[in-house]
Amino acid sequence: MKIKLLLPALTEATSPFFRPIKYSLFPPLGLAMLAGYLAPDDEADLQDEHVEKLRLDDRPDLVVIQVYITSARRAYEIADRYRAAGVHVALGGLHVTSLPDEAAAHADSIFLGPGEDIWPQFLKDFRSGRPKPRYVSTVRSLVGMPVVRRDLIKRHLYLVPNSIVVSRGCPHTCDFCYKEAFFEGGRSFYTQTVDAALAEIARLPGRHLYFLDDHLFGNRRFAEGLFDGMKGMGRLWQAAGTVQSVLAPGLLEKAVAAGLRSLFVGFETLSPANLREQGKSQNLGRDYGAAIRRLHDLGVMINGSFVFGMDGDDATVFDRTVDWAVEQGIETATFHILTPYPGTALYKRMAAAGRLLHSDWDRYDTRQVVFRPAQLAPEALEAGYWRAYDRFYSWRAIARGAATKRNLAAGLRHFAYAAGWKKFEPLWDVVIRTRRVMHLRPVLERVLAGLPEKRETGTALQPAGAV
16 A cells, blocks of 8 residues: 655745745654554655655555644645545644544545544554544553654754654643644543653664653653663753743753753743633743753753733733843743634634634744734734844844853853854755755754863853843
8 A cells, every 4th residue: 555644834834935944853753653553565655845845746545644724725735636636635633633624625534633543443444445534532542652654754854853752742731722622532641651762762863852742741750760761871852841840859850861951941921910811820830030040050951932912911021021031041932922723722712702813724823913912903913023033033132141151161052052043044044955954963962962161160151231
């Protein structure tokens, strides 16, 4: 059987003039995981439109497409093309689960929820000639999951081919998060066994890893076992965690001993009222500053996530947030405009209040306003979002952030990481277009490892005000 697994490009990535590094970071692990269930004599082809031009003139027996909200239009276009040629098309992913009826109009079969239980059943049905139009996941378990088919991934096209996922979902419930809709009907957070996770890590070549789990620290017992098992492997890795998990005694130290060097942290907002509004209770009452100091004292860089446009936000939120992040020495920041994804509690609330502006999914990309803000005009919210990026990644702000570090080595590391991410986008464009992104992987590893410190490590940089 010939099977094609496709990841269509997010809307803007289809442009020949748009090649930001974020689209060449990670390969499509979800599709490679599904391929692990195929028979040895099946012929599988995995294509990612973010890094290669899709070949759509073939006639496989089955086409499987993973759909995100801003790739939905492109995914449906591809699906319709293959269906017109008589190919069975199956769609799955976050957007399909959120809007199954919409997706079903473009598919022969759709998958709702994670695929560990429904994909094997679909394959059995398909081989017997009786595939169903809809498969709904109810079982939540990663036990016995086959090895991810990394042989199908074109490693040289990604900066971080060693991305890995060892859990599903998140133990927390935030109103703006897709997770609740995707895992409806079962547990919303579960993990592999520690032994299975360590075995997958051991199979990966090289030194660098990136855990794509929503919350790697979500189950303390699992996380501690994983970190203890990784100690001594010589890995350098990045992951995502919460303020709450950073402040948990002993857990972060184990992660650092196992090789953690950079953590994505969802601060989201500096306003307790906004946190309550969005159901992000795990951040309420937490000392953000203490979490940042704890990470930096252990040599861990921070990618802080912030969301603009919550009902408590006014025109001052952009500069206040950026100034705070710079003063705290956060190395990189990811800003978002609040986006009510279909299927989320936020979407239902916005729809009931008549605040949604449209259903053009291409624009639900967290960079455009798709709802009516409470205290800001849509144009002001978008302008503030872009200004936040410009201010945070200005040379002056990068230098100010680096100057908060306790020694010269940490400051240079901050400067290299922040500047490398945003100030050298023309270089990223060249290496992506020439398919040489893998050659910059050693640079990433070197920055993560940290620059050698002088003996006088107590010597501080100039204070921020002196820059």
